[in-house]
Amino acid sequence: MxxxxxxxxxxxxxxxxLLIGLLLFFLxxxxxxxxxxxxxxxxxxxxxxxxxxxxxKLIGPTLKxxxxxxxxxxxxxxxxxxQALIDAGDPVAVKVWEENNKIPMPPNALNEEQIKDLLLYxxxxxxxxxxxxxxxxxxxEEHAISYDEATxxxxxxxxxxxxxxxxxxxxxxxxxxxVSLFDLVVTKFVTQKWILIVIMMIALIVSGExxxxxxxxxxxxxxxxxxxxxxxxxxxxxxxxxxxxxxCHFTADKSMHAGIPPVQVCLNCHNQVRKGKITxxxxxxxxxxxxxxxxxxxxxxxxxxxxxxxxxxxxxxxVGKVECNDCHGPVEKMDEIMQVNDLGMGWCVAxxxxxxxxxxxxxxxQYTQLQEAVSSGELKRVTVMEIGGDECQKCHY
Numbered sequence: 001m002x003x004x005x006x007x008x009x010x011x012x013x014x015x016x017x018l019l020i021g022l023l024l025f026f027l028x029x030x031x032x033x034x035x036x037x038x039x040x041x042x043x044x045x046x047x048x049x050x051x052x053x054x055x056x057k058l059i060g061p062t063l064k065x066x067x068x069x070x071x072x073x074x075x076x077x078x079x080x081x082x083q084a085l086i087d088a089g090d091p092v093a094v095k096v097w098e099e100n101n102k103i104p105m106p107p108n109a110l111n112e113e114q115i116k117d118l119l120l121y122x123x124x125x126x127x128x129x130x131x132x133x134x135x136x137x138x139x140x141e142e143h144a145i146s147y148d149e150a151t152x153x154x155x156x157x158x159x160x161x162x163x164x165x166x167x168x169x170x171x172x173x174x175x176x177x178x179v180s181l182f183d184l185v186v187t188k189f190v191t192q193k194w195i196l197i198v199i200m201m202i203a204l205i206v207s208g209e210x211x212x213x214x215x216x217x218x219x220x221x222x223x224x225x226x227x228x229x230x231x232x233x234x235x236x237x238x239x240x241x242x243x244x245x246x247x248c249h250f251t252a253d254k255s256m257h258a259g260i261p262p263v264q265v266c267l268n269c270h271n272q273v274r275k276g277k278i279t280x281x282x283x284x285x286x287x288x289x290x291x292x293x294x295x296x297x298x299x300x301x302x303x304x305x306x307x308x309x310x311x312x313x314x315x316x317x318x319v320g321k322v323e324c325n326d327c328h329g330p331v332e333k334m335d336e337i338m339q340v341n342d343l344g345m346g347w348c349v350a351x352x353x354x355x356x357x358x359x360x361x362x363x364x365x366q367y368t369q370l371q372e373a374v375s376s377g378e379l380k381r382v383t384v385m386e387i388g389g390d391e392c393q394k395c396h397y
Contacts, residue, residue, distance in 0.1 A: 039114065039117065040114075040117040040118045040120065040121035040128065041121060041126075041128050043110060043114060043117075043118050044118060044121055044122070044126070047063075047118075048242070050105070050268075050269070051063050053122055053125060053126045054125060054126075060100055060105065061096070061099070061100060063122050064122075064125075066119075066122060067119050067122065067123050070092070072116070072119065074092065075115070075119060076112055076115045076116070078093060078096075078105075079105075079108055079110065079115050079118070080107060080108060080110065080115070081107045082096075082097070082105040082107070083105075083107065084107075106247060106250075106268065109253075166210055166213070166214065169206065169207075169210055170207055170210045170211075173203040173204075173206050173207035173210070174203075174207060176199055176200070176203040177200050177203045177204065177207075180196040180197075180199050180200045180203070181200070183196060184196045216344070217342070217344075219306055220342050220343065220344055221302075221303075221304060221339050221343075222339055222340075222341065222342040222343075223338060223339060223340075224302060224304075224338065224339045225302070225336055225337065225338040225339070226300040226302065227300070227336075228299060228300055228336060229286070229297055229298050229299065229300075230283050230286045230287065230297060230299075231279055231283045231335075231336070232283070232336075233278065233335045233336075234331045234332065234334050234335065234336075234337055235332060235333060235334055235335050236276075236277075236278070236335075238331055238332040239332035239333060245324045245331070246317075247265075248261040248265055249261065250265070251313075252313045252314070252317050252324075253313075253314055253317045253318050254314050254318075255313060255314055256311070256312045256313060256314065257313060258313045260299050260301075262296065263287060263290050263291045263296065263297060264291075266287045266297075267287065267288075267291060270284050270287055270288075302337045302338070302339050303327075303328065303339055303343065305343060308396055309345075309395055309396065310394075310395050310396070310397065311395070318363075319361060319363045320355065320357075320384070321358065321361070322355075326351075327341060327343075328340065329341065345395075348395070349389070349390060351384075352383065352384040352385050352389030352390060353383060353384075353385045353389070353390075354383065355383055355384050356381045356382065356383055357382050357383065357384060357386075357387065359371050359374070359382075364387075367382075367387060370382050370386060370387070
């Protein structure tokens with residue numbers, strides 16, 4: 001009776017409550033369905049090497065409905081470090097591990113919020129709200145387009161052109177000097193001796209520059225592309241399959257060296273993927289042969305620095321937030337890896353002069369004076385140079 005009386009006396013208020021309730025309901029549902037960000041799509045690029053959201057089983061199980069089958073707290077722990085749960089004897093983790101040929105999922109350096117976002121992305125069938133995608137995806141596409149010209153064939157042509165131009169220039173200068181000397185002493189066709197002297201001086205300067213450039217390149221290996229013991233295509237793995245660089249080079253963010261992946265890392269995928277579209281079974285069989293013989297694959301290192309130069313991958317990846325392509329070039333466009341940049345001191349120093357540091361990184365909190373200078377407008381930006389990026393002892397000690 002009381003409820004009927006309230007409804008009869010306050011019809012507008014009741015309608016208002018109903019509208020607000022419906023609005024809140026739709027907003028809450030839309031938030032649940034589409035709160036995932038473009039970062040989730042980027043993070044899933046690593047997952048999709050082994051998992052489909054909705055499709056046939058790959059190395060790992062299909063993920064459709066995983067948020068219904070498993071509790072969120074368990075999924076977070078499993079995604080962060082599945083091996084830890086397996087070692088601890090978690091029955092669900094052990095069951096999943098056994099059902100998938102006892103291949104453990106590599107650990108992921110994702111926090112809880114990132115994993116929750118990733119689970120929402122999976123729950124939504126691999127779709128991201130349009131407003132979240134535009135900026136970041138556009139930037140990634142722009143970079144991808146800019147790398148289209150930097151193919152392996154283009155780099156190889158650059159290599160041959162550079163050598164050809166240097167050799168041709170040096171030979172031409174030597175010929176000019178000899179011809180001028182011969183005419184000056186023997187034939188004497190040119191009556192004005194100063195013309196021959198000027199020609200010889202110019203030729204000496206140019207040939208001297210060629211010698212200087214070649215001398216400074218001693219020990220450098222720009223365009224170096226050695227033959228590897230196994231034909232491994234970065235274009236297929238990093239480009240087409242979008243495997244994150246640090247999945248294979250897993251010490252890049254914690255060690256001086258990026259690290260060469262052991263055979264076990266290769267077998268995480270190739271224990272199931274036994275045939276390649278390009279090479280068939282020949283190259284993948286070499287991986288299994290190395291595992292059976294208990295011998296490491298003798299990969300040939302491509303990017304080498306002199307012994308007197310110190311370089312730390314972890315410092316650049318973690319602190320500097322340097323992207324792999326900044327130093328190694330468009331790896332995702334190469335089959336066999338080639339050293340694109342000369343990696344000389346001038347190249348490194350030029351990067352330090354131009355690269356801006358981000359004070360949002362906790363490592364830079366100690367530079368309080370520089371932060372205050374930026375806050376006050378005294379400095380527009382701070383580069384690596386301002387924090388000692390040109391000091392000799394930083395790289396040579």
